[in-house]
Amino acid sequence: MKPAAFDYHRPATLAEAIDLMERFGDSAAAISGGQSLVPLMNLRLSPSDQLVDVSRLAELQQTRDLGDSVFLGAGLTHAMFEDGAAPDPANGLMRQAASHIAYRAVRCHGTIGGSVAMADPAADWPAVLLALDAAALVRGPMGERRIAMDALLTGTYTTSLETGEIITGFEVPKLPADARTSYVKFNRKVGAFASSLAVAVRQGEALRLVLAGAGPRATLLAATAAAFIAGAPKTSVRNTLAGEVALIVEADDPYACALHIATILRAIEEIS
């Protein structure tokens, strides 16, 4: 199908982009790679009729070393991470995840910021950034704010971004060289969204365990991580995990529960 008519704006600066987003309010949408928004528009599932193209804004392409963390611009594409053209403060985890998103042509345009703003429950970046304890930097009519990933993701396709706000990038903590990471994606076909996605980041006794593709958003499995770190026996870790998964998976779906348990256990295995 073809999209409904809309007006197209390509502001030259971030400040102009925010002015336009504020002026048009709920009828405005930022467009970055377009790799999620255009399919929605083609299906006439997007209500916006004012598109603000942020794909050429220099501010969103930047990367900066912040000492303990790295700033990664929202406009960096999946392919830049895949190709090692963007920094990977997570010792290869970001590169690994990026190269498993969609297909090369989609990776060449889809951006990390667009993926997080889209907040697809099965998307790769929200899960990876949550596991890395990253924060989004957001600019809007009221100025700049910093939102931890956990507070940014609110539900299926929804975030805590306010009308007019644009994600400029992410602050991603640098992992020490001895940190261990794991990314386990199960999908029906190469390039498809995850049926189940497990991401684990372990720094010594600190373990962040994230499950995506289950429930409305990527979720931290804190109880399972704590049980594993405390050295609980395998069956007890598995029981805790089964309990956490059952709370997330909405319908009574034994296949989905078994699948999520399997991807998480594999991720735990890899960081053990």
Add this chain to the structure above:
Amino acid sequence: MKMTEISVRVNGVAMKSSVEPRTSLADYVRETCGLTATHLGCEHGACGACTVLVDDVLTRSCLKFAAMCDDRHVTTLEGLANDPLTDLLRQCFHESHALQCGFCTPGMLMAARDLLRRNMTPDEITVRNALAGHICRCTGYSGIVHAILLAASRLKPDD
């Protein structure tokens, strides 16, 4: 809704057009430029038939608005008529029976060329992964995978 003025170089030819913002790059190259090698299967990024190059970067033309390609270089399969790598791939597709109706073929050639430019010695799994975003409804994939591996085997280091 306002029209948008764009300047695009399509297969090397400078174009100035006034487009409706909702015009996809695919519809632009097919209807405004009359270049019909670019095919539309799904219009949501899944089938790969519409794949072109924008500034030499692999692109789903159904997922870009022409307005977003202002000042860019767009290359469709027609623009690769004299490209040696595309020529080699075409020959290998012919020899390997890698097409029947040809609907998917332009996208397949685009993806195959992009792969071989990044990796001259792909194994079969790499080729199959690179084709995951390209759907062929009639030939099946064996011939296509064979053709790409055959082309790789004939590549010379300076290609």
